Amino acid sequence: MIELDLRSRIPIYEQIIEKIKDLIIKEVLKEDEQLPSVRALSTELTINPNTIQKAYRELERQGYIYTIPGKGNFVAPVKKIINEEKVKEIKEEIKKKVMEGLYLGMKRQEFIDILDEAVKLKEGLK
Amino acid sequence: MIKVEGLYKNYGDFEALKDINLTIPKGSVYGIIGSNGAGKTTLLKTISGIYKPDKGFAKIEDEDIYENVHVKKRMFFVLDDPYYYHNYSIKEMASFYKSIYESYSDEKYENLKDVFKIDENKKIKNLSKGMKRQVIIWLALSLNTDVLILDEPLDGLDAVMRQKVKKIIFEEVLERQLTVIISSHNLRELEDFCDHIAIIHSGSVIKEKDIDELKNNIFKIQFAFSGDVPKELTEKLDILYYKQSGKVTTFIVKGDRKKAEDLILKYEPILLDIIPLSLEEIFIHEMGEAGYEKENILL
Numbered sequence: 001m002i003e004l005d006l007r008s009r010i011p012i013y014e015q016i017i018e019k020i021k022d023l024i025i026k027e028v029l030k031e032d033e034q035l036p037s038v039r040a041l042s043t044e045l046t047i048n049p050n051t052i053q054k055a056y057r058e059l060e061r062q063g064y065i066y067t068i069p070g071k072g073n074f075v076a077p078v079k080k081i082i083n084e085e086k087v088k089e090i091k092e093e094i095k096k097k098v099m100e101g102l103y104l105g106m107k108r109q110e111f112i113d114i115l116d117e118a119v120k121l122k123e124g125l126k
Numbered sequence: 127m128i129k130v131e132g133l134y135k136n137y138g139d140f141e142a143l144k145d146i147n148l149t150i151p152k153g154s155v156y157g158i159i160g161s162n163g164a165g166k167t168t169l170l171k172t173i174s175g176i177y178k179p180d181k182g183f184a185k186i187e188d189e190d191i192y193e194n195v196h197v198k199k200r201m202f203f204v205l206d207d208p209y210y211y212h213n214y215s216i217k218e219m220a221s222f223y224k225s226i227y228e229s230y231s232d233e234k235y236e237n238l239k240d241v242f243k244i245d246e247n248k249k250i251k252n253l254s255k256g257m258k259r260q261v262i263i264w265l266a267l268s269l270n271t272d273v274l275i276l277d278e279p280l281d282g283l284d285a286v287m288r289q290k291v292k293k294i295i296f297e298e299v300l301e302r303q304l305t306v307i308i309s310s311h312n313l314r315e316l317e318d319f320c321d322h323i324a325i326i327h328s329g330s331v332i333k334e335k336d337i338d339e340l341k342n343n344i345f346k347i348q349f350a351f352s353g354d355v356p357k358e359l360t361e362k363l364d365i366l367y368y369k370q371s372g373k374v375t376t377f378i379v380k381g382d383r384k385k386a387e388d389l390i391l392k393y394e395p396i397l398l399d400i401i402p403l404s405l406e407e408i409f410i411h412e413m414g415e416a417g418y419e420k421e422n423i424l425l
Binding site: 006009010011012013014038039042043046047048049050051054 | 153154155289292293296297299300318319320321337338341342401402403404
């Protein structure tokens with residue numbers, strides 16, 4: 001289900017965390033859905049089970065998954081986290097675009113105009 | 127858990143191991159890396175109770191390992207040059223080990239037979255080097271010991287076999303908390319295999335850490351500012367390496383990644399890239415700090 005890049009410099013543990021978060025945020029993995037067991041992932045990817053366990057623990061700490069002892073790991077109700085993550089992503093994107101605009105000589109007022117326009121559009125939709 | 131404390135080992139005047147301290151958690155895959163002649167094999171031989179420590183101890187669950195049959199039964203050491211009785215077949219060698227190790231499992235031996243697909247009636251001396259390696263790993267896993275010590279074990283196995291062996295070992299780690307201690311020169315290999323790493327250099331441990339912590343704690347940053355590099359950066363970051371090419375500065379920094387990133391972002395860089403180091407690069411760097419020749423192979 002997840003693909004890792006063993007040649008990448010990014011630690012496997014981080015890759016697992018990011019990939020699973022991504023699947024949860026994109027809602028490929030739905031709320032209360034069971035995650036693949038440590039054994040299944042370990043066998044499928046030939047990854048040290050301790051590394052997978054550690055990644056799952058970290059995901060649990062961050063609130064993305066919860067554990068039922070003896071049953072496995074499940075996707076937590078993460079609507080709120082997802083929204084926060086998405087907002088964070090959008091902010092990053094806007095910042096990048098604004099930077100580009102600034103380099104091309106756009107002025108502060110021009111950005112504000114775009115913002116006003118967008119707000120109007122949204123209100124018009126209501 | 128295996129604990130090594132204040133361990134010294136001399137060969138005559140030569141101090142092969144100096145004040146080694148290690149903690150090897152149960153169920154971990156523990157990698158020992160080091161330069162040539164750093165003392166890896168001596169360390170493994172002392173941990174496995176073949177060598178007597180001159181000072182200090184190696185203990186498993188608080189019991190001394192040296193000269194302790196009861197404890198040594200729980201561990202098996204795969205030497206880089208394993209010994210076989212002349213003229214023994216694989217099957218005969220297995221029954222020899224069975225007579226020594228109570229934990230030996232016929233079931234595991236049979237299961238692994240299907241994995242390795244070597245005729246058990248063949249004489250070991252007639253097998254190729256790579257196949258001999260497979261045989262010793264086959265036998266080692268059949269012994270079902272709590273601890274498996276491997277001295278450069280995967281060298282000489284082809285890629286498919288290596289993958290298979292890793293899978294089997296991971297299964298044992300998960301299933302029954304097998305502890306694996308492994309040394310190798312092949313850092314790429316250990317990177318995917320281990321969860322803990324100890325770096326040793328001329329008989330001393332210079333680093334012992336969880337592999338992800340090790341990797342998170344040292345990283346390469348490339349950045350550029352429209353103006354000069356702010357002073358605060360060079361003052362506040364623990365910089366191991368510094369290179370400037372044109373506007374682009376490259377640092378190798380030790381410490382917290384997020385903190386370093388935030389610090390640089392404060393000055394609004396026009397370029398910022400944070401790149402984790404590979405185990406190989408970390409090794410070279412740590413060795414460099416320990417006074418081992420590294421020159422400019424890093425960047």
